[in-house]
Amino acid sequence: AKEEQNVGNVKQQLAKLFESALNATVPNEPDIEPLVAACTAKFGDYQCNNAMGLWSKIKGKQNEFKGPPAVGQAIMRNLPQSEMVESCSVAGPGFVNVVLSKNWIAKSLQKMLIDGIDTWAPRLAIKRAVVDFSSPNIAKEMHVGHLRSTIIGDTLARMLEFSHVEVLRRNHVGDWGTQFGMLIEFLYEKFPNWEDVTETAVGDLQAFYKASKQRFDSDPEFKEKAQKAVVQLQGGEEKYRRAWAQICEISRNEFNRVYQCLGVHLEEKGESFYNPYIPEVLKELTSKNLVEDSQGARVIFIEGFNIPLIVVKSDGGFNYASTDLAALWYRLNEEKAEWIIYVTDVGQQQHFDMVFRAAKRAGWLQAEGNTYPKASHVGFGLVLGEDGKRFRTRNTEVVRLVDLLDEAKSRSKTALIDRGKDIEWSEEELEQTAEAVGYGAVKYADLKNNRLTNYTFNFDQMLNDKGNTAVYLLYAHARICSIIRKSGKDVEELKNTGAIVLDHADERALGLHLLQFSEIVEEACTNLLPNVLCEYLYNLSENFTRFYSNCQVVGSAEETSRLLLCEATATVMRKCFHLLGIIPVYKI
Template identity: 40%
Template sequence: MSSLPSELNARVAVVAGTDPELRAATKPQFGHFQSNVALRLAKSEGKPPREVAQRIVDELDVSDLCEPLEIAGPGFINFRLRNDVLAATAEEVRVDDRAGVAPAAEPQRVVIDYSAPNVAKQMHVGHLRTTIIGDCFSRVLSAVGNTVIAQNHIGDWGTQFGMLIEQILDEGTDVSALSLDDADALYKRASTHFRSDEEFADRARRRVVTFQAGDEESLEIWRQLIETSKAGFNEAYARLNVLLTDDDLAGESTYNEALPDVVADLEARGVAVVDNGALCVFTDGFEAPLIVRKSDGGYGYATTDLAAIRYRVQELEADRIIYVTDARQAGHFAQVFAAARKAGYLPDGVVAQHIGYGMVLGPDNKPFKTRDGSAATLSSLLDAAEENAAPEIALAAIKYADLSSGLQKDYVFDPERMTKTTGDTGPYLQYAHARCNQILRAAEAEGFAVGPIALVDESAEQTLAMALSRFGEVVDHLAAELQPHKLCTYLFELATAYSAFYEQCPVLKSGGDVRTSRLGLVAATRDVLAKGLGLLGIAAPERM
């Protein structure tokens, strides 16, 4: 369902021959919207702006949406939507189970790569944003009818396992008894041991070779470390209220067996060539080539990423692939995508996107760290927020703070500000939803009917009705452009419009059809807030 403003804007554009750029009217006497399109066209048409405005008004038929149009000042066109149209649009949202969100015309298979913690290490501040953002994308793209396939590309392979396995064998550790915290501490001990003891470092390097060659003792320890880590990851995901499960795991090890085949294929077709002993893919626009096989015969992240793209296109049949990582990896993914296009692993019809995000900053506006200078754990961030609010509200605060600014921007982690129930915060939206429920419970207790929405004579009612009509369009835009802050802005504007309506338009104390209609507006607002918060991964509490 398109919103009234967008429908009106589209119709005016046809007559004007250009975007009329409708804007909300600055004062009620100017109607709901204004356009300066006549002033912009006056020069090219060689006529006074008011004459151009009159021509547009004469040719434009929007009588099914608007009251008679007005020309004001030097040539502005004023639009006032009909009250019955506003009421009918809000009622359509109220009775729609999807709250106005229409299914995509052409549903896609969308692969989203996000979260990606490392085995035997706690999730830290760097995993907070990828997990929250990726989860939001998953919810939104599913809501508009796409098939979403989450891929949690955990770090479960590589040279670090040489030192981990050696440390475990040296200490005689029962890996099955470890928690993720224990494994993280073991990782730190192994790292220190590796740096300080060359004999241990040599053994660790040899262990990597043994492990990757299929040594069963090493593989059993590795498998137990993964099980320990999965339990810790799932605990974090439950606390974050995200949708990831073990079924979504597709770590680096998933692609091990495919790497030689990928490299052989690239070399055989001349996509990759040997340069200074390394096998490289040269692509336009990049100073250095993408190395797919090192001079020592080893493979790096780029090779695994190419194998993953090939798998996601050929086996998962992806139409769109989205990677959610630190913004600083933008160059890497741009080059990987270019190499995949050159290799034919990424056909022209498949979209590949890297969505980068900025850093989480501490109160000093520097990257958030613990007192000892190490990266803060994810659990410590959640703990800090919960010192200021209940878990459900604290999580709303964190997610909204993360998603409400442009993704590539850094943001300051300020639990006290983020958990306030006033201002542009997640808890404020939760409070607006709870207040809707409070009114509806009171109405039910009195036996008052809820809806249909038929009367929106007051300005605050009209503003709220218009805001409700925009939800579906906002969600469609988010699914296409992947900009969650626009949904956050919309929900804040809706909650603000509801607050003004609440203050200016008595609901329970009004009577007859007015009360019925206003209760309908409350119900529609509750439903849209709940749906919108759900798309952000935020709970919509009945009470606060």
């Protein structure tokens, strides 16, 4: 048999059909892009919305139509025969509604079960992307904002990776800057044998930072030493480089504990990495007439902003912006990334807007729209406490992220023991499940909101087993798996010997929703909105619940088909979990 080509998701396949329908309808208007969208109308599953726009294009010219509805009728008539389509109708001002064939939906599901869910992965137009996320600052606080960046960035990276994009996961840590002079001198002072000093001796690096800052502000002699130390460090002086590396290493260990809990992989390329590239990059920007003098500093003026982007400070030093310009240059030219994605709080939006605008003026990035190479800032809102203010724990000023994650885990452990009185847990199983549920809950609570809105951090809410939470979804998935297990049937065998039939309305609705997975991931990925995938997942579980309450599975005449539908649901749910960085559990 002829190998079937990768034909894309439902929307793309329909768009192909409509493309030829449009060509046949108005042969003199080539290159009209078919506008096809899923819809909730009672007349169809998808809709083609070209008629009105097309009408306004042709109404002045000679044509055979009397108005948009007639154009719609013609598009419908010209739609090529396809096993995808059950029926069509035209509504209102020319909308062409399509009802998909339930046999085709069933066949597509079955094919996925046999060939694997990866055959449903979107195909994006790029090969390589950088996702710059997490990116805490050495010796300073790794705060809930960095947690959000870590969670959102990881999901975006996972979605891109699933979509066949090679992702360079970059941790742009703040490991460079004038504060290091002070930190280094303080290290020398506090620990004469500093080279052997470990994390435990230094203790809390944030406290260390505070103490050194205090010393810096109160003792002019120390201050002078610290300022000299910066110069030594930047000059590459061995003893200073080593002390700097030591401090970074201590911070790194702290960060890694968080990444380990969350199962997040990142490659550190901190600000210091790009430092050597800055002079060359500024030279290029200067030769392109972008950089000017202003009050002793070197700046780039950008239209529409009332402050310029400072790229060399008046003391001659480089800054956050010069580093980001060098990093962007490096990612485009050395790493050959086509899409550079930055995940930080919305407070940094202006910074990135200005950096991107400068890069466009330099001709590094495409000036407009959806063409590559492209840079995107993925901003997110604040994490709030129950009091509606910035999130803090009760007694301390700052929130240690590891403590936060620990608490999620221990709370979920307690809940697991409470709820599953009849479950036999081995200690290891319980630990693993508590981690999967607890950390999963933290991630999902963050991801389910539109990232731009502030979200309220609330353990009780996120660990609730009802409502739109990870706990609820993990339970739903585990239950589906247990339905399949308890049937005593071998689903692997059924995949090849049985067939899916979608006769009941709730079976069909579930099947259609499953089939839309691919276009949803693509949307979440291209619009950089993880909440779109969360919403899909939650709706999937609702569709399943409706199906399961109205269609008997085990022991029914339709058992085989319905077990396969259960299996398809579990498969898609697991892929959603995977993309959201949540680990599914089976015993719960």
